[in-house]
Amino acid sequence: MALASMSSDAEGYDGDIFEIEDFTIVTIKEGLCAELEQLLRKWELSGDNGNNYSFTKAKLAECQWDSKYDKITYGNNHLIVSYYWPKNLQRIEQATKSNAVNMDASDSFLSNAARLFWSSETDFCPGSIICNQFGVLEFILLTPSDWHFDRVSNEDQLRGLLSSITESAGKAGWYRFCYHLVVSYFYLRIIPKNYIKTSCGFNAAYSAQCSLMDEKNLRISMQFDYVLQDKPHYAFPKKNMVIEEEFLPAEDTSIIDISHLPFGATTNAIEEFGLSAIWSNIERGIAVEEQNLSNLDPQRALAFSTWVSIEKNASYLMSSCLRKLLEIAESQEGSDLVQKREYSRDDASRALSSLLSPTVPENISIRSTDRVINESDLEPAIIRHWIDKVFEKTKQEHALPSCNTSCNVDFESACSMGKTWSPGPGSAVKNVQCSKAYRAEGIKEDGNTVDICQKLSDILSACKSAPESSLTCRISIALAQMLCARDHSSAGFSHLWSAITHELQEYYERNLYVPGMDECVAPDLSTCKFHQNLQLLQCSIEAKKHRESKNLFIQKWQLCKSDDEFFDAPESLEDGKEISREESDCSGAEGRLKPFGTLRLIHYPDRLMYEPVTQSRVPVTEDMLEKHTEYLASLKDPEERVKAQLEPLFSDMEAFKAANPGCCFEDFVRWHSPRDFIVNDENTGEGRLSSRMTGEGNAWQQTWDQAQLKPACRQKLLFDDLKAANKIISDFENLTVSKLIVYILPVLFKCASIQLVDEFIAKLYFDLIGDKLLNLCKKVLDCTRSNALEDYLDAVKDITQIEEVVACCNVLYTQLVSAADKKLTEDEKREIQQFVMMLLRSNEQNYENAANGGKAGAGYRVPIVHGLCGPVGSALKNLFFGSSIKNCSNRTEKKTLEQILTGDEDMPYRRRQYIIRCDARRPTLGSRTLPQRLYAAISKEEYRICLTLSSDTKMLKV
Structure with missing residues (x-):
């Protein structure tokens, strides 16, 4: 300490000033203790009420974890302190903690965490690796902020860290830590051949650490995880998928289905489909499992559970198709003009004959004669096949005469200029009402379900798109499929659009109604611009028929009338x-x-x-x-x-x-x-x-x-029909790729939503995707009105999620139903559907909680209520362990118990987990009996042992 005096009249100083120099040094440990203590008080973690919850096995199976974290400093290292607790379990107050676990009063000295070791309810707890391996429900984790630079690299640092944690917890009055427990952790990536691999070996290793154990109270829990060897696969649906074989002309024109977008996974979307056989809390002598001997039969386990994991990088047909369209629309390729093809009259007649004739004439040319032929262009026969599907042509329609088909009409049609309803194509639009009626009949009388379906129907009907099953939809889907087809993307897209444009012009010139469009209906401004143009073209065809019919009537009338005769027009109206x-x-x-x-x-x-009689208003x-x-x-x-x-x-x-x-x-x-x-x-x-x-x-x-x-x-x-028709055709021929894609996007997104709604209603996936589908339809409604590519990209993300869930549900449901040994009733099928939805929901929980456990933990599982006896259990039994009734030749042979348990390369199990618990006196014979616990996990990829030992330690005051 040093004393210094200064003049009182010195400005800025007051009298005598004492300068204190403190040479006390704060160690790394003290700094860590202070930060931890401050953090625990900040989170209000005090008292001895930790790990004290009321729960059952079923409640714990649906356990959801919550957490909060902060960063602290340990020397030159930065650590993340995370506090985890189950948010959906009810906490028991300390005054009633004796009711939580049935223990004697003499065991009241145990902490709540130690009491959990007695309970088998925590065995293979889902969602958290810490809970699964150490049996606690509430805990704090310290992890490096940067796993490369901040890791604890030696034993001295680890011991110092543990000591600081214990000291800071005691000062903060926080007793959630099992500070009297010794935790050992052993992990290997490769299993040595001479290491322990059976329950008997683990018992021997456990006895070496707890030599004073009471073997009568020793209990073992085991879980064997099996993964389906012949993984479910999703075959490409030929009716919805454009493959190379479909470009070949075939007698069966149903190969190309342009009524729906392609749907499903392009590859196997199911990463793992697993079954767990569980023996819980059994005595030591019941299960005999040695290196070459075992009495465990997985099919006779005490309980079963299943899980499924979805491939994270899997691609799906519908969402991939829509995403590719958006990418091309924003790319440099989108600014290019769609290849315009010049047609001479001879070329046009030859091309038309090729489209309308059932045979393929020689030297067909629907390409421009003024440009070099691109080798990537599709063959005319292939384009003709696609055009026939788009316009729903039949062999009878190919033979239609080329003369005017509307000459023999009455005088009323000629001069009224009003709406006439001549027979012709267009019934495809009327199928919409039948489709909606079918959907309504397929819905069961469920208030919530009907409400959701009604909301979905109202939202989609308000979209600025096109009617379902109309020509607009067929053209849009055909173009999307062609653009996303392999090896024929850009060339096929341009070629098909040119052929469609030429075909529309031919319909106008031949006075034929365009199929799939209502006749003489003015453009509906609530639909998309593409559909409005096709409606206007249909109106042009109608007006052209009226105009030519009127001219024909006037010619006949002038031939028949005399100078003194006059025919009043209204006589035959x-x-x-x-x-x-x-x-x-x-x-x-x-x-x-x-x-x-x-x-x-x-x-x-x-x-x-x-x-x-007046003229109709100009459409x-x-x-x-x-x-x-x-x-x-x-x-x-x-x-x-x-x-x-x-x-x-x-x-x-x-x-x-x-x-x-x-x-x-x-x-x-x-x-x-x-x-x-x-x-x-x-x-x-x-x-x-x-x-x-x-x-x-x-x-x-x-x-x-x-x-x-x-x-x-x-x-x-x-209404000048010729000017309007030429304007439409000219605009179509001069569209850029981007503009054409933007034209068809509203139609495609509505069609995609309708497909998902159909799957939603047909398979009754209400609980799984109902809310997601409702949000998607709202986004699609906004997209069709704004027509902004950013909004479409946002909607594609939702479509991907829904398509993933629906596709995986479909493949799992098909797999389970096909594995059944009998014809299933509707109730049994409904039970399998509910089980599949629970599987997919558990996968979502696994994905959300990967940071808390990942694959190293048990993960969220779906318990099988009736074991392997019900419709779900029997199907799983046939899938995983083989069936002697059906599909025997397509399944691998059933492995013997020796093959299952000895660990050879052909073993079907993915992981074996063991939990051994007992009472033991540690460290001496005079110590009180305390719970001890061992967890072990063995698989081809890992060898993990977690040993938690309790020691009776008394702290003496000096």
Whole structure:
């Protein structure tokens, strides 16, 4: 200590200042103890209530672990301190701890952790390697922060670390540590030949450490883990998978199925399917297991459990296909134009004959004659086969004549310009209702299930996509399958799209309805843009048929009429309806549909007002509507903006004048816009126009003055079908790969969701994927509306998870059902389904808790309630131990007990685990009896022994 004085008037100093120099050194151990003590107090870990829980074997099988951690310093090393405890087990207060385990009052000195050694309920505890090996439920782990630089490298460091832990726990008043236990741990990666491999050998080694044991209380628990040798495999479903053989033309056209996306795992998705035979808490003399002798039969074990692990890097067909589409759309390849193929008339006729003829003519060419032929292009016969499947062609359709198929239509179809429903293809769209009805019938009367399915149906119906089973879906799925096919990806994709575009043009030119699309339905703006364009093309075909039919009728009418004759158009408008002729003063009326109620013309009260035949409104797509809106916005003059929208009104006015000679503007308003005619007298019908229809420069009035008396059949068509069709085909031919993929993405993602929903309903996987599927459908709904690739990528992740679960459930269920010795009832099949779902759920728990145990621990298992006797147990017995009833030739021979237990290379077990417990006095004869425990695990990959010994130590106060 040094004393120094300074002047009191020195600025910044107060009187005398004492400087203390402390030469005390804080050791590494003291620093570690201080940090640990502070951490334990921070976590509020005090008292002797640790490892004191109320549980059963069943509760422990579903044990879920929680943890918290912090970092401390030990010299130059950094350690992670993690505190683990079971969060779903009920903790018992210290006052009632004597009720937890049935122990004598003389054993009250034991800690709660030591009491757990008496209980066989903790044997092979799932989820935690520490609980499985040392029998405790609540513990603290110290691990290196960096396993390379911070590891404890020698025995002195380890002993110092253990001493610091004991000291800090005592200062913090925390007694969860079994500080009076000596823990030994032995681990080898390779098993030496002369090492112990049986329960008898472990008993001998155990007795050497506990020489004063009471052998009457010695208990043994054993678990033998078997892994299925002939692993389940998922064969490629030919109906949903594009393989190289499918590119070959075949008589069986059902080889290509473009109604669904490919589904399932590309390789074996099941990494391990295991069965555990368990003997729990048996006496020493019951189980005899020596090097060359054993009385243990795995099929007669006291209990059984199973587990399954899924291959983490497995790929799945549906999600891989969608992911590849997204990757190409974002890549440089996506900016390229889809190969445009020029067709001359000769080439087009030859290509068309190749598609419509059942035989393959020579020298077929649907490629451009102006470019070099790419060797990667598919053969025309293969493309023809795909086109036939996309457009659902049959041999009868190949023989359709090339002449106009809509010439012989009646006059009503020719001049009405309204909706007509001619017979033709399009029934595929109607299959949607049947599909939905089938789904509804397959759902059992379960409130939650029906609610989920209804929610899924409502969400998918709101997607901005296309109807299920429509041509849009078939084209999208065919393109996706072709792009993801091996060896034919980019070339086949371009070639198929060019052929589809050419085929759509042929349908328009030949006046044939496009199959899989409803006829004469205006584009639905709630669907995707691709489907809207196909609907517009269908409307163009309908309009072309009407136009050509009208021209044919006019030609026939002109040939038949004389100079003095006039045929009134309404005479043959509708079958079964007769419209009385008016007086001679209105005999010149044309284009009448029916009387408009009882209204009469204002200037001619003796004449009825007739509703005219008008042209149908111009069908527009979302893109056309956006362009029209932009055009209107570009017009600065309001009058020009109004005039740009008056073309349909002008056509209606001309048709009204033709149907009602002598009518006035007020008559037209009463028919077209009744709200704009204000009636003054209900009896006489007298009234006046609203303010909207009056005033100087009124656009309606001006349009009325310009309109001539002209029926709809002689008017200029509002909808130019040729221009619309050419625009659609031209846009299709000039799409980039990325744009085309974006076109079909909404359709594909909805189809993928529908497939998963079908699997969800058919296999009743409600508890397993119900919530996941609901979230996926919501994401798909958002994707189809935003059309952002980032949203699609996020949805693909969910599709991968669901496809993984469903595919693994399907293969496990098929494997178990096929292994049954009898025909299963519906209840037995349902029991197997529930068992499979429990297996997959246990795998998810294993994955979430890998940090706590991994494969070194027991992991989460599914117990088999009825052993190997029920439907599940008998199927597992046949799978793992062979069946003499079926599939004997396809299974490996049953191993003898010597082969099972001696450890030769052909042994089928994956791991053997032993737990031995007894009472023993340590370290002397006068010590109190304490619990002792040994855990051992033997497999081909590891040899692990964990020995936990209790010693009776008394601390004397000096």
